[in-house]
Amino acid sequence: MDQTPTLNPAVPPAPAAVAAGSGTPQPAALPVTRQIDWAPLALVPALALAALPFIGSMPTWITLTAAGLAMGMIIFIIASGLTLIFGLMDVLNFGHGVFIALGAFVAVSVMGALPDWTNADSLLLNLGALAAAMAAAMIVAGVLGAVFERVLVRVVYGQHLKQILITMGGMVVGEELIKVIWGPAQIPLPLPAALRGSVLLGDAAIEKYRLIAVVVGLAVFAALVLVLNRTKLGLLIRAGVQDREMVESLGYRIRRLFVGVFIAGSALAGLGGVMWGLYQQNVIPQMGAQVNVLIFIVIIIGGLGSTGGCFLGALLVGLLANYTGFLAPKVALFSNILLMVAILLWRPQGVYPVTSR
């Protein structure tokens, strides 16, 4: 937290500065060229470096940083869907947590059904089981997302109050249905055999699963950035975030885009649920509601609707949680909300505000 005030003077009051992930490419003829707002990007290394003297030992610092990055990546996977849905459709899905819990429970079933693969001492088979769980979770969450959109959300587009209430209701019902299918108790979700334990990097121990989390997180981030910035689809989505009616008047079926993004966002939540469940090594039906608070904080920090901001916010939350967890465990319980307050004092709209809102 202590480095945010020092950054204050360096930040130009530049509302026109556009985020890397969510900005529009501006025509070269305009005097304002596309520039990247670096100050928030510098926050992550600044936070990591600022923590180093307090922690004192280099190997511990590496372990904690890796853990923080891994946690941040998982949070990003979960939150990215929410921020996309919010950015494009102006729908804040309070039921997002259900898809997370659903993904985790599907992983329990899939990995439970493949004991030969998960217990085999072969990295390939283990990863295969993991991939199968992820694929199944994404499909199930995506299908449910389509239903959710059709039954609950479509009726209340543009009505915020009702959206909050309806999606909250969807959350309650979804959680109860999970209890009906999988039972209300906590279920252990052990890691596949070859993914347990840690690798040594010098003196620093890094858990293997965290490396996988970082890889998956980076892959999702890269895929999102590529799709959003390099494809026609991404162009339409970004245009929709900026000005929905304009896209519609140019003849694109924005509704179809909505459904697609909702399904993709739900599938990402399912994927994130698998990762989160394996990270916690157990799943309970209430996990969706618990993670909800976390991802709301992340997307508020990121600037509602921005993918790049969401990525940064997730990394900051993950790192800070691990550092404070080591330095002052009691403070760690409040690190997220303190971070959010600090960021909002610095930039009231989040680090990368979406300009149209």
Added chain:
Amino acid sequence: MISRLLSHDMPRSRVLAVILTVIVLGLAFAPFLFPGAKSLNVAAKILIFIVLVASYDLLLGYTGIVSFAHTMFFGIGAYGIAIASTRFGAGWSSLAIGACGAVALSLLLSLVIGLFSLRVRAIFYAMITLAVASAFQTLASQLSEITGGEDGLNFRLPEVLAPSFSLSETPFLGVSLDGRLITYYLVFLIAALLFLAMLRIVNSPFGRVLQAIRENDFRAEAIGYRTVVYRTWSNVLAAVFATLAGCLLAIWLRYNGPDTSLSFEIMIDILLIVVIGGMGTMYGAIFGATAFLLAQSYLQDLMGLASGATQSVPLLSALLSPDRWLLWLGILFILSVYFFPTGLVGKLRSRSGA
């Protein structure tokens, strides 16, 4: 007279009037009509929830603000009484100190949260309050020296309210006149006063402005009302009433812990009751809270029977199991938001053509 008491906001539906009268009379004579510890407990909880839900209705139904920090204020009230009573011993003065301290804290906190985040959009406020409330819950369970942590606090009340106190040896109409009965009527009286006060507020010119903001905040601003100020006031008032409801809860239970007053489940319950009962009607709180708590206490037994009867159909049996009653309530909630946004009370009112 009755019309003045109800701030000229009559039920406006014969069925509703009958239902409300039955509920109020039932609550007023609950110790005599339904003897037994469990039913008295349910009746007291109904009273407390009526105040709590009505205060949330002030915020959600009348002003159109979604807050998830309502249980936080509820918990502050309950903890105020609990902490003051454990620290300063049983006595009326510690109850007063606890209540005043809790109200002061709620005032301050709701003012800060309101000024901080009510300027922006509704969604933002909902998320901020969710985060703040969860942080507060963690805080309450962590400060175990003050709040008793997860175990909570057991405390004693002034002698008159203690269960061992007895007004007279001979039972009156078959009910012993003990401290429990006095506590019940204290809760009843305060709850009734608070509810009438809230009814007064929403039917005042101030309440009309709140409804104008709910319907169209842009227009309300254009007419010349500072919507931020009104929203903040509504938030503060709702917080204070919720705090007082929390005080009542602590007095009734003689115990408080994180799960009894702060948990997110209670927040969901409040939301369900307000929406199913009827947003922006106040009477929806009475109707909804009564129906909800009766269902919570007794419907589950019924569902247990139904679940047992359908034992042969595996999935149906699981769906009807008493633990899954929230599922049906959630579905009812969604249907309410869709088809009758003013809830059952609004439905009854529109049927009678008022």
